[in-house]
Amino acid sequence: MSSPFHRIIAQCPLVRSALLAGALLTIGAAPNPPAAAGTDRTTLEALRAADLRLGAIGYRLARANAALCSDLAPVTGMIVHAIDQYDVAEQAVARSIFGFETGIAVEAVVPNSPAARAGVQANDSIIGINGRPVPATAGGGHVVTRDAFAAMLDAQPADRPLAMVLRRAGRERPVIIPASPGCRTLFELRIGPSLDAVADGRLVQISSRFLERFDDSQLAVVVAHELSHNILRHHVRLEAAKVSRGVFRELGRNGRIFRATEDDADRLGVHLLRNAGWDPAAAVAFWQGPGAQIDGGIFHSRTHSSAGKRTENIAAEIAAIPPNAPIPYLPPVLKTRDQPLE
Template identity: 75%
Template sequence: MLVALLTLGTAPAPAALPADSSALEALRAADLRLGAIGYRLATANAPLCTDIAPVPGMVVHAIDQYAEGEQAAARTTFGFVTGVAVEAVVPGSPAAHAGVRADDSIVSVNGHPVPVTNGAGHVRTRDAVVALIDSQPVERPLTLVLRRDGVDRTTSIVPSPGCRTLFELRVGTAMDAVADGRLVQISSAFLDRLPDPQLAVVVAHELSHNILRHHARLDAAKVSRGLLRELGRNGRIHRMTEDDADRLGVHLLRNAGWDPQEAVRFWQGPGARIDGGIFHSRTHSSASDRARLIAAELAELPLGASKPYRPPVLATRDQPLR
């Protein structure tokens, strides 16, 4: 699950992960759906990002993400000969063109053995694999040794740079999404309720927070994320970052080939109707204000602007929040 890899993964509490084969296949489909959106956004917008990593278009996971009682079903469904496996491959991605398949077990990355799993109920192994792939040179092919049906083979994946971000699915019913500078985590409830173009609006908004370095800048400004986050200066700065993420997010969508007006329609429709979660808080502008802000941002887009377009809001990412 990874960022750069496009790597996306599931990281709820292990007990929340389904154990039977049909549920695990549904989880695979959801991870791939989010992973494909993340891959498209991360690669199309690489020129806008200062932190770049290889993004070959794979969804990877580790056996020790699953609780002990679920590992037998996970091994049957996903393979896990080495403890780290390819959960899914984004169609049309460099990994797909290189012949990487779902349920291939990963033996090594550019000659580095994958980490050894360390027990049940952890995501540390997955995170170590993410870090290993992220650390590889983006301008060189990514060489994987994969094990399938007991046979090892070496696969070379052409360079595919993208924004370094781990796209991660969290199984749950709350309509919530989060970005912390390293990952973008999306609740599975969004996938249950939104078609891909609208889901891409949410993912692009969260990726924008990472590109604009909001997590680090909020920390530097000593802005509260706790009980006082909605009050006074805290609330004002949070709203500023949310508005800037909306401004950038619409350009990320356009750069990746989605209709940017989808973001306006989202906030005029489903975004305004979602109850609770991230959309109804004094740290965010109202849905109608967000639709108007995004429409105004698009109105400023130069006629015939090239892709990828670098919007003025990018200039704020190194500025202190006040």
């Protein structure tokens, strides 16, 4: 499901994915075109920093809102990537920077997360999880190994500790990560110049341009909105309602239903932010300021309310939060996720 920003995901040289694992929060850049010439340590370290920044926001939202999610997975705070997510021409550089003593390695770890407290470190390679070896790299595409590892993590119980065997500098060590349930969603960074945010029921994908233009509280507004689509099951509900995603998506019933899902994602996003410790008023400020500039004025898509209307809806949702509401709070909009879209 596309956010109000852009509809086309741009591609550029050097695009690869990483996974914010903990079983599963996944982040990174989506399938690779060929690597840019001259890929070096500075470039890959910049990618690591960007992945960690988005990963920390996704981790915080997914963990704090576990009570709102019907589909849970272990969310440990590890950001994990696979060697074959990198083009063949850059794999030697990637190995020298990230370790990769196996096909799966830890790119970064969210500070103070369960993985960090268990002693997991960036550049650890992963041997196995709960007695099972990590998937072997087998070619077939830049996300095949990543997705196999994601499926493996998904299969682990969210309410139990995660036993891992790691390798670093040729030495293996076991670690136990405490149970860390959170919302089962992959958070992925896509490298490109467009402002684009997408949710498809399993994935939240954010373009790198957002990280360049916005601070963390503003970025959290965008990520929370997209995560809300997944929590509210909008992707599957739109399919069940046979809503057109093509050239007619803005017209008549299609546009009305799309707009309703976007408004509901804005409403739920307020509570995801609040549950995760952000001031939900940041969403009001976002749509009054930078969001209004992105919106496009009279050219905004009819699948989305205008920036002004979104500001109004979000402010009303904040005002409706009961005094002394608990954290986490389960808002009324959550009840819509099992209702058909009409």
